[in-house]
Amino acid sequence: MTDQLADHFRQILTGLGEDPEREGLRDTPKRAAKAMQFLTRGYDQSLESLINGAVFESETDEMVLVKDIELYSMCEHHMLPFIGKCHIAYLPSGKVLGLSKFARIVDMYARRLQIQENLTRQIAEAVQQVTDARGVAVVIEAKHLCMMMRGVEKQNSSMSSSVMLGAFRNNQATRQEFLTLVNGR
Numbered sequence: 001m002t003d004q005l006a007d008h009f010r011q012i013l014t015g016l017g018e019d020p021e022r023e024g025l026r027d028t029p030k031r032a033a034k035a036m037q038f039l040t041r042g043y044d045q046s047l048e049s050l051i052n053g054a055v056f057e058s059e060t061d062e063m064v065l066v067k068d069i070e071l072y073s074m075c076e077h078h079m080l081p082f083i084g085k086c087h088i089a090y091l092p093s094g095k096v097l098g099l100s101k102f103a104r105i106v107d108m109y110a111r112r113l114q115i116q117e118n119l120t121r122q123i124a125e126a127v128q129q130v131t132d133a134r135g136v137a138v139v140i141e142a143k144h145l146c147m148m149m150r151g152v153e154k155q156n157s158s159m160s161s162s163v164m165l166g167a168f169r170n171n172q173a174t175r176q177e178f179l180t181l182v183n184g185r
Contacts, residue, residue: 084142135167
């Protein structure tokens with residue numbers, strides 16, 4: 001697969017008017033292919049293998065919040081990066097998820113060609129699925145290089161997206177508690 005991707009990158013370089021055989025570009029197609037495989041490794045992961053049994057019984061029924069999980073993804077429209085952070089909260093219902101699994105869930109879905117809105121929903125639904133929580137809330141804040149480097153070229157723009165499930169969707173006080181904790185107010 002790496003060789004096939006490298007051939008495509010070589011064709012891209014040629015299409016741009018570059019010489020893929022010049023010194024600085026000689027190994028670029030293979031490096032770019034390996035980088036693309038790394039940046040999209042989420043396609044090779046599954047939620048079940050990622051969680052690997054790290055769901056534990058607990059009597060905790062108050063909100064659990066994991067803030068500022070860094071994320072790196074690539075927009076499916078231009079294949080340019082978007083970079084930001086993800087905040088996840090859930091209301092346990094007899095089960096809690098191992099802390100590192102939140103970051104792993106974020107990475108698995110972020111390492112696919114994406115739009116931020118879908119990424120936010122995928123993370124929320126995955127946490128809901130594995131914890132059977134009474135509610136899940138996810139907020140992502142990100143900067144999109146497709147908007148910063150090309151098109152409108154707005155350097156200070158960022159995008160926020162949220163998905164609220166269960167009690168976070170149906171109970172305004174729960175939603176507000178989450179948003180207050182995320183915003184630090």
